[in-house]
Amino acid sequence: MAESDPERSLRESDLTKMRKALAGAVGKRGSRKLDKRSDNARTSVKHSVERAKEHIRKAIPELASHLDTQCETGTTCMYKPTNPPISWET
Numbered sequence: 001m002a003e004s005d006p007e008r009s010l011r012e013s014d015l016t017k018m019r020k021a022l023a024g025a026v027g028k029r030g031s032r033k034l035d036k037r038s039d040n041a042r043t044s045v046k047h048s049v050e051r052a053k054e055h056i057r058k059a060i061p062e063l064a065s066h067l068d069t070q071c072e073t074g075t076t077c078m079y080k081p082t083n084p085p086i087s088w089e090t
Contacts, residue, residue: 046073063088 049071057064066086072078 042073042075045077049073049077 053064053067070079070081072080
């Protein structure tokens with residue numbers, strides 16, 4: 001059964017609206033845009049993590065190097081340890 005012209009026009013209009021909404025939600029390189037408060041919070045957390053790693057680097061350089069390679073900061077922050085995990089003596 002073929003779609004009528006009004007139904008097709010409505011679907012195309014919906015697709016156009018969705019494309020515009022998606023385009024407005026992402027940056028030029030496809031990354032998500034953040035509002036100013038979210039971006040400020042993200043930047044603050046990133047700087048805090050970097051400062052903490054510098055303090056750690058003075059006391060335990062091996063741990064700081066590990067964190068440099070296993071921590072990601074950006075829109076989200078993640079600690080992704082290697083598999084198998086490293087065993088640390090305390």
